[in-house]
Amino acid sequence: MTIEAQRAQLLRWIEAETPDLIDVLARFARAASPNPPGDTREATGVLASRLEQAGQSYCTVALLAHAPNLIATIEGGHPGKHLVLNGHIDVFPCDDAHRWNHDPWGGAVVDGRVYGRGVSDMKNGTVALLFAHIWLARLADTLPGRVTLTAVSDEETGGTWGAQYLVDRHPEVLGDCLLNAEPGAPTTIRFGEKGILRLAVTVRTPGCHGAYTHKSPSATRIAARLVAALDAVTELPVAMEPEVARALDEGAAEMDRIHLPGAARVMRQFSLNLGVVRGGTKVNMLPGECRLEFDVRIPPGERSGTVMAEIERILAAFPEATLEVTGLSEPTWSSPKHPMVTALAEACSATCGFRPRAIASLAATDARKWRAKGVPAFTYGTTATNVAMPDEHTDIAEWLGVVKTLTLGAHAWLHAEAGR
Ligand SMILES: [Zn+2]
Missing domain, CATH: 3.30.70.360 (Alpha-Beta Plaits)
Incomplete structure (x- = not known):
């Protein structure tokens, strides 16, 4: 299958499986994972069961039993580079449920939006990467290199039990490039942070x-x-x-x-x-x-x-x-001209009709932990709608654009690196 045909196939899967994507996000939102206290077992189970359904193996590693970190790897059929995908499972706590029009842990799907605490930061991004991983796995025979999905259970309290633990103790998740899906704006690719x-x-x-x-x-x-x-x-x-x-x-x-x-x-x-x-x-x-x-x-x-x-x-x-x-x-940054920036910008251009700009991020993300280990790392996600506020939600149409950009961007980067 040509690279072009693979791209078309990925887009057909995204189109056909959109109801499944929305359903998994709604179920993930219902599996409350406020941090503190940071018990993410039920939410991790939503991701794990979707991987099982796809026939993919995974493992969980944890310093704290109630905060497992999930790792799943696809080996491509050809030599190439190692791409790591990263999202977090834990979310901000919610102590103002009375100010919400929707149940913060209800995962309501209403008028083209999914509502819930953490849906925007960043359960939508983590689900986008989960599905990108599942779809890329179906193309594993033709895929160069390797893809590792990491979903961590501690980001909101600093990452000691999450990404920091992984990059320090599980070097198999470092890879050649990291793609993280924290929210920001789909018109921007973030290459660094303060x-x-x-x-x-x-x-x-x-x-x-x-x-x-x-x-x-x-x-x-x-x-x-x-x-x-x-x-x-x-x-x-x-x-x-x-x-x-x-x-x-x-x-x-x-x-x-x-x-x-x-x-x-x-x-x-x-x-x-x-x-x-x-x-x-x-x-x-x-x-x-x-x-x-x-x-x-x-x-x-x-x-x-x-x-x-x-x-x-x-x-x-x-x-x-x-x-x-x-x-x-310390601040961290990767090159704003890195091939991953090009891959994401072109994927977004082709599927959404606009070209995102490379900027740095004012707030911190787990991407910095990979950069600190020398791995170029980039963040691309939806608008951060109502993060840490009542009625946090994600706009499904915008989110689907991000899903396409992340999936096709990851696919394009793996092929571009293999041909280099
Ligand atoms: Zn976040």
Whole structure:
């Protein structure tokens, strides 16, 4: 069968099996997997039983018994590269069910949409990759290389039990390229993401009665001056490889369109969010302690060292302050000109009629864990509709476009690599 004929066959399967796709997504949505607490056994069972129905083998590996990670591999009939597909099974918790018009764990299919907590982030993406894997398996004899599906059970609390565990302890899932289906927008392919630096600063002074302001410096007032001084971090010059800078320039208008104006500017700067301020006990007491917690996002191209040096320089003027790093993941990026970007863009062009742009992502995904191990990784998914909000849903028509792009993009990349 020619590559063209295989492509046509894949599209016919997607067309014919759309009701099955929707049914599996609805059942996956009904299998509640909020994290915390992160018990994903029932939801993993939905994926596993669909693989069994397709006659495909899989295994589950787990550090925590209630949070299994599923791995399934197809060996192609010809030599080639190894493509890894990755999605997550766990979803955000839902503590505002009373504000929903649909049952968050009901998987309702209404007016061309599927509703449910986690349907958009990212049960729709995980199901898209599951089916891409099932369809590619039917073409295994003609397929070059290997495809490994990974569905992980801990993404929402940082990935320690999910992708991090897999990339550290199961090197068979690393592969030559990773395709992840986190939501973003189908008009964009994400090749990188910002890094995260979490800091806590504690300001301590003796403190005293609130009437005796001459007796002790105020920890909260010092903290307020410190907060203002730290704004300089967002003005730091940013180093970036020319091809990354060019891609971000070319994708700027689209980034502003999908994430509201300002997104493209924030992508290219060290952003700083003061997430927690805690100081003072009582209105008539002068505070002797104030704790600040900052979340600094580091643009692709930069490293945490640049911003740490600036923060330490600023803090030198505040001897009452002590600094603590509470979390760090460096930014990661792959080439925006990688053949996977071309494969996805062409697949989308051919099936949906528009060409997505390569941009970086403001928020973090598990793709960074593969990039950190040297594996190029890309994210392509639906619009992130109502993620972490009431009535989270996915638009079925848009989702089917993503299913086609992921399936045909994966297929095209495997063939292109084999011919290289
Ligand atoms: Zn997600």
